[in-house]
Amino acid sequence: MGEGASGRPVNAEAGKALKAAALQLVRANGYDNVSIAAIAKAAGVARQTLYNRWATKADLILEAVFEETHNYAAEPDFDTDKDCRTLLETFLVNVFNHLEIDGDTLRALIAAAQHDSGFQASFHAGFVKPRERMITALLVRAQDTGELPSSRNPETISTLIHGAFWYRLLNRGALNPAFAREIVSNIFD
Incomplete structure (x- = not known):
């Protein structure tokens, strides 16, 4: 299993949830109207979990x-x-x-x-x-x-x-x- 930036194991399910939530929110609300906080909340993970995988x-x-x-x-x-x-x-x-x-x-x-x-x-x-x-x-x-x-x-x-x-x-x-x-x-x- 891979490791994130902090050295902890990457949770593949969290990554899938983040990508699914991001697509759903952007499709519904438009790219500019979706925040990192909203994506993390919809995925049920902490913002840091998102930033451990993607810079932006x-x-x-x-x-x-x-x-x-x-x-x-x-x-x-x-x-x-x-x-x-x-x-x-x-x-x-x-x-x-x-x-x-x-x-x-x-x-x-x-x-x-x-x-x-x-x-x-x-x-x-x-x-x-x-x-x-x-x-x-x-x-x-x-x-x-x-x-x-x-x-x-x-x-x-x-x-x-x-x-x-x-x-x-x-x-x-x-x-x-x-x-x-x-x-x-x-x-x-």
Whole structure:
């Protein structure tokens, strides 16, 4: 079992309770209207228990959202007979479904990252980069299977995909299956 900052064993149940309480409160009240004290109280733990695991509210919410993202859009399964076009479309639809629930929270985390360079680095490394790697790996596979021409740069295409949906997220544009199909069509057609 791991140890917290104080050297005491980390209680995994307390961590789960804190993440669940944080997501529930932020979804119900908005990121800016939720305090560390409210999260700790809702989870039934002391504030210090929270601070033993996360430096800031943003760090806690980021981890909770990241874990929740895996429930919707885990890494595409390459051990399938589905083509890469289908895998990418399914992945994007799942991401967009998650954003229906946590879009406001994610927008708040993006705003927090603009004011805190340490959190910005955590946000990029812990949330943005893993998603970029997943899509880039899928596009590399598409090249390997001949679905995508070898002359196309998977990293650039991944950046364009992310740019499209981050732009829509930040501007509260439609993120739906039709948009996922449109993105995929522009890559594979």
